[in-house]
Amino acid sequence: MPENASALPTPPWSVRPGARAWRCVPAPAEVLDFHAALPGYAPTPLIELPALAGELGVGRVFVKDESCRLGLPAFKALGVSWAVHRLLGEQAGSGRDPGSVTLVTATEGNHGRAVARVARLRGQRAHVFVPQGVHPRAVAAIVGEGAEVTAVPGSYDEAVRRAAEAAxxxxxVLVQDSAWPGYERIPGWIVEGYSTLCAEIDGQLAARGVNEGPDLVSIPVGVGSLAQAVVTHYRSRDRGRAPALLAVEPEAAACVLAGLVRGRAVSVPTGETAMAGLNCGTPSSLAWPHLLGGLDAAVAVPDSAGARAAARLAALGVSSGPCGAAALAGLCTVLGGTGADERRTALGLDATSVVVLLSTEGPSANPHHTSGQ
Incomplete structure (x- = not known):
């Protein structure tokens, strides 16, 4: 599927040698057991796509399909459910009545709906701030969970600021998946919750005869919390091979790529993108050290690449929105254009490589917006 390299320019890209040797502390082992005990829990599918492997020139390609996770169309409920469990458990332990808590957050759609759903199931209230451009259907889905919704005439970052003020x-209590200095405990719990997704992949690959794990994982990145969870999973163990980890962002909001190029966290102005859930201009302060240390590479992709990737996945029977399809769009972009052979080598890819693409959400309600971060 990579397009003719001679016909494409060099993509926005950064590679960081040595990332596979970086190490960190693992996520708590009990997170998977917590999720497994939830009503309606089941591992999301890991779908093998042999035709795509042939097109990409690798051995095997698997897509982790998060289009239906605990009854919601994205992976976000994993982090929110664990974080709220930890939060309410702490409050009960301190003698405070958890029934009095309102959970506040900012969202482009899926995270806010997850907060609203978990709040409703746990007997709490929810107040969700949504930035300009979120589709009315995404807003209606949040309202349908019983949450109060406040529209913010500005960007996602502005909605986060307003939510923090309200909290x-x-x-x-603010339940945000992005961290900043002084606000890192709850985002840290959310990241821990995402570890279940990676643990599932281990078992699913082993069941397909891939006992050493993948050679590359491609990750859609907004503020970087999911990427932090993936880095934590694969950089906190010595067993099996250490895969290359590729971060994929929209060209309109490539804050992680910009930071990797500069060697420090930066904020960038954001523009319009169909990958609205990735439209974040500032990486999470909690995620950044893991991204800087553990990511092998980052690439920025245009909306057109995301649309092609979503269409290709749909043709292969995988239901994915623009954010979820970004994982494939990024890999195709890396393997096309000027310098494709060098980028393939930098990622350690060959005809035997096992690749996992994280498709983080189902299709968008609107072709111009998706419900992600």
Whole structure:
């Protein structure tokens, strides 16, 4: 599927040698057991696509399909459910009545709906701030979970600022998947919750005869919390092979790529993109050290590449939105254009490589927007 390299320019890309040797502390082992005990839990599918492997010139390609996770169309419920479990458990242990808590967050859609769903199931209230451009269907889905919704006439980053201000009220707690100095505990729990997705992949690959794990994982990146969870999983163990980890962002909001190029966290202005859930201009402060240390590479892709990737996945029977299809769009972009052979070598890919693509959400309600971060 990579297009003719001679016909394409060099993509926005950064590679960081030595990332596979970087190490960190693993996620708590009990997270998977917590999720497995939830009503309706089941591992999401890991779908093998031999035709795509042939097109990409690798051995095997698998897509982790997060289009239906605990009854919601994205992976976000994993992080939110664990974080709220930890939060309410702490409050019960301190003697505080958890029934008085309002969970506040900002969202492009899926994270906010997950907060609203978990709040409803746990008997809490939810207040969700949505930035300009979120599709009315995404807003309606959040309202349908019983949450109060406040529209913000600005960017995702502005919605986060407004949510943080609202969370200063009594009996109110911010449940955000992005961290900044002074606000890292709850985002850290959310990242821990995402570890279940990676643990599932281990078991599913082993069941297909891939006992050493993948050679490359391609990850859609917004503020970087999911990428932090993936880095933590694969950089906190010595067993099996250490895969290359590729971060994929929209060209309109490539803050992680910009930071990797500069060697430090930076904020970038954001523009319009169909990958709205990845439209974040500032990486999470909690995620950044893991991204800088453990990512092998990052690439920025245009919306057109995301649309082609979503169409290709659909043709192969995988239901994916623009954010989820970014994983494939990024890999195709890396393997096309000027310098494709060098990028393939930098990622350690050959005709025997096993690749996992994280398709983080189902199709969008609107061709111009998706419900992600």
């Amino acid at each position: 200063a009220a009594r009996d109110t």
